Amino acid sequence: MTAKTKANVISASLGTAFVDGVSASISTPELSAFDSDRYVVFPGFCDVHVHFREPGFSYKETMATGSYASARGGYTAVCTMPNLNPVPDSAEHLAIQKKLIEDNACIHVYPLGAITVGEKGEVLADLEGMAPDAIGFSDDGRGVQSDDMMRAAMQKAKALNKPIVAHCEVNELLRGGYIHDGEYAKSHGHRGICSESEWGQIARDLELVKEIGVKYHVCHISTKESVDIIRKAKAAGVDVTCETGPHYLTMDDSMLQEEGRFKMNPPLRSKEDRDALIAGILDGTIDMIATDHAPHSAEEKSRGLEKSAFGVVGIETALPILYTYLVKPGILTMERLVELLVINPRKRFGIELGCDYSIWDLEEEYTVDPAEFVSLGKATPFEGWKVNGRCLATVCDGKIVYKK
Numbered sequence: 001m002t003a004k005t006k007a008n009v010i011s012a013s014l015g016t017a018f019v020d021g022v023s024a025s026i027s028t029p030e031l032s033a034f035d036s037d038r039y040v041v042f043p044g045f046c047d048v049h050v051h052f053r054e055p056g057f058s059y060k061e062t063m064a065t066g067s068y069a070s071a072r073g074g075y076t077a078v079c080t081m082p083n084l085n086p087v088p089d090s091a092e093h094l095a096i097q098k099k100l101i102e103d104n105a106c107i108h109v110y111p112l113g114a115i116t117v118g119e120k121g122e123v124l125a126d127l128e129g130m131a132p133d134a135i136g137f138s139d140d141g142r143g144v145q146s147d148d149m150m151r152a153a154m155q156k157a158k159a160l161n162k163p164i165v166a167h168c169e170v171n172e173l174l175r176g177g178y179i180h181d182g183e184y185a186k187s188h189g190h191r192g193i194c195s196e197s198e199w200g201q202i203a204r205d206l207e208l209v210k211e212i213g214v215k216y217h218v219c220h221i222s223t224k225e226s227v228d229i230i231r232k233a234k235a236a237g238v239d240v241t242c243e244t245g246p247h248y249l250t251m252d253d254s255m256l257q258e259e260g261r262f263k264m265n266p267p268l269r270s271k272e273d274r275d276a277l278i279a280g281i282l283d284g285t286i287d288m289i290a291t292d293h294a295p296h297s298a299e300e301k302s303r304g305l306e307k308s309a310f311g312v313v314g315i316e317t318a319l320p321i322l323y324t325y326l327v328k329p330g331i332l333t334m335e336r337l338v339e340l341l342v343i344n345p346r347k348r349f350g351i352e353l354g355c356d357y358s359i360w361d362l363e364e365e366y367t368v369d370p371a372e373f374v375s376l377g378k379a380t381p382f383e384g385w386k387v388n389g390r391c392l393a394t395v396c397d398g399k400i401v402y403k404k
Helices: 016-026 063-072 090-104 147-160 185-188 196-212 224-235 247-252 271-283 318-327 334-349
Strands: 040-043 045-049 075-080 108-111 165-168 216-218 242-244 357-367 386-396 399-402
Touching: 016 040, 016 108, 040 165, 040 334, 045 063, 045 334, 063 075, 063 334, 063 386, 063 399, 075 334, 075 386, 090 108, 147 165, 165 196, 196 216, 196 224, 224 242, 224 271, 242 271, 242 334, 247 271, 247 318, 271 334, 318 334, 318 386
Parallel strands: 045 075, 075 108, 165 216, 216 242
Antiparallel strands: 040 357, 357 386, 386 399
């Protein structure tokens, strides 16, 4: 609380300059109605893992709808993954996405370039050509299978002072699986994805990071082994950070239903894995929370667990879910949540905050209804959950980019 604004500004370690900037902004006529002690102001959230689907798949999401959905969720900065068409594997291809961002995004959007040409894992992409405009490099959606290819990518990324952002998955261990290889899969006759398919490649990559010294970030970790391996690597001084998602922290495979909205990659794991992820959040092993917002068409998500596309939406529900199910019960402090959603992702990826913020009514209770989403994607495992927290307005670069 400050003398200049009645709203409670959750500023963590951001200092008085941020609070003063919010106070000046919220006092303007367009926002003054929200200058009340009923409301909470958060610094602009930063999601380092989203899929906005343009260019190539605008029937799933567009730059306009994805960025507006982000603003509705309190996000003012995101990093977009490169599984697009064309794949941003060269300066020329990346320029197509950059133009879409400039023309249509209402928040800050930072694209990741691909590690390999076409994300096929065979030929190193033009990392140097993309470096001026790419926040980092990833083949998200698939793991880089070749040790030599990943070594070459890390060496080039290090020379360019850019992070490698790794989707860790060993293809030969997938065996046609599509949910966690746990009790639900066994009892319902589904093919499972083993945990080693994730942690095995993390272990491989961390040996390379020790050798090369590149900035290395692991996407969407979901297993207890992944947490343990990364914890030990950090203790040994390895330059590694990692993320997990809201669904991995609040759900496990005992909560699965026979619907496509429960299918994502990596899958919902066991309660033991979920507990390990929460422990990793609390002890600092896990640095940030990212949604892996991955919209698909209704038809693509209507084919049940086996045949639906991998991926769920989450950027409009992240704060309400995390606040309701982790902060309110006392598992996570509000300050730690701000570190996970704002401070740490921005620090790791070099993304400035400025005076971006969102205003929330944390007392408002409602039921998650995908029909209210502004994202084109509606498939969420949180449909029907009761939550607290409604975003009332989001300000990015001094402009109101969302207002309820």
